[in-house]
Amino acid sequence: MSEINIVCDYPHSPLKVWRAVTDPDLIPHWTSTGKGARAVGFEPVVGNRFQFVAKPMPGWRGIVDCEVLEVRDQELLRYTWVGAEGEQPSYVTYRLEPTAEGTRFTYHHNGFAGIGGFAMAKMLGSIRRKMLTVGMPRLLAELDETGALRPDGTAG
Numbered sequence: 001m002s003e004i005n006i007v008c009d010y011p012h013s014p015l016k017v018w019r020a021v022t023d024p025d026l027i028p029h030w031t032s033t034g035k036g037a038r039a040v041g042f043e044p045v046v047g048n049r050f051q052f053v054a055k056p057m058p059g060w061r062g063i064v065d066c067e068v069l070e071v072r073d074q075e076l077l078r079y080t081w082v083g084a085e086g087e088q089p090s091y092v093t094y095r096l097e098p099t100a101e102g103t104r105f106t107y108h109h110n111g112f113a114g115i116g117g118f119a120m121a122k123m124l125g126s127i128r129r130k131m132l133t134v135g136m137p138r139l140l141a142e143l144d145e146t147g148a149l150r151p152d153g154t155a156g
Helices: 014-022 027-031 114-141
Strands: 002-010 038-040 049-053 063-072 076-081 090-098 103-112
Touching: 002 114, 014 027, 014 090, 014 103, 014 114, 027 038, 027 114, 103 114
Parallel strands: none
Antiparallel strands: 002 103, 038 049, 049 063, 063 076, 076 090, 090 103
């Protein structure tokens, strides 16, 4: 099976990073460097079913169906990922660890099967890397210490 593993160190508190990855209004700000998905119906609550909705493109309807499997506030978010109807779920995990400089954020996506899964992991990995190394730092710089967008910021 193929997987994606990306580790980023951000000079921001776990509270701020957690807010960026769990506030549905903030998620499109950092995903905009990829396909700009909106988290529709998302709440960081076990059992919550939600969708990432982006612009459809040939071969993809623009919707990913998800279900929250595990949550530990400011530490862990794990959910299923189903990008096509009838597809077996893969699994996304966000892990946050406080560091002396801020937060180590680990993105892990596993469960891709077969040659199609290998290709999907390669494509998604490239997109996720850009989101987490370009989009996320840009958003985090626009948030105050509580994780709210600053009124004078450009992201809002």
